[in-house]
Amino acid sequence: MIQTKDYSISKKEYTKIVLYKRLKKSWWLYLLMFSLGIFYSQKFGEDSFSTFFTIFAFSYPFLIFISIYFWTNSKGHKPLFSETNLSFDNEHLYFKRNGNETKLNPKSIQKVISNTEYWLLYISKGQFIYIPKNIFNSKEDYRTFLALIKTE
Template sequence: MIQTKQYSISKKEYTKIILLKRLKKSWWLYLSMLVLGLFHFQQFGEDSFSTFFSIFAFAYPLITFTYLYFWTNSKGHKPIFSKTDLSFDNDYLYFKRNDNETKLNPNSIQKVISNPDYWMLYISKGQFIYVPKHIFYTENDFDTFSNLINDNQ
């Protein structure tokens, strides 16, 4: 069994990940809202619909990202920021956090997103496990883990 260094995700990093995911998923919505808001801005103050729509179009992205910021930093997400121990072998990934251990079969990982600093292991459509790339003691451990999660995709 291969052990890794203990890790945790910071509130700042978690918020950044969630905001970027939302932006990548709905960029077209925010862009169209801003374009339509600019279009209706010409009649701002003259027409009540155009006034409302202009305010809504410019406020919607700001309100959405403000909501997501406070949602990611809420008390309900406190366990996410706890120290996590990861160990793995050829059959399972073991995550230990707050004296609770979770055993995960690599075949149950639906999708892996690799960034330069971390992996996001999706175990369902809206639930992912954050694994930083700097937690491995050796390059061999890193390669073994990378092969393990990517071979099952």
């Protein structure tokens, strides 16, 4: 069994990941709202619909980002930010957090997204496990983990 260093994700990093994923998925909607805001801004003040829609179109992206910020920093996500220990063998990943251990079969990982500093292991469409790349004690442990999750 291979042990890694303990790690945790900060609220700032988690918020950044969620905001980036949202922006990547819905960039076209924000561009559309901005474009419509510019279009209706020419009629701003002439009628109540144009005034409302202009204000709404320009404030919509900011309202979404603010709501995501407060959602990611809510008390319900507090366990995500606690210290986690990852250990693994040739068949399973074991996560220890707050005295609880979770066993994960690598076959249940639907998608792996690799970043320069971390991996996101998706176990369902909207649920991922954050694993930083600097938690391994040796290059051999790192390669074994890569083979286990079958990436790169």
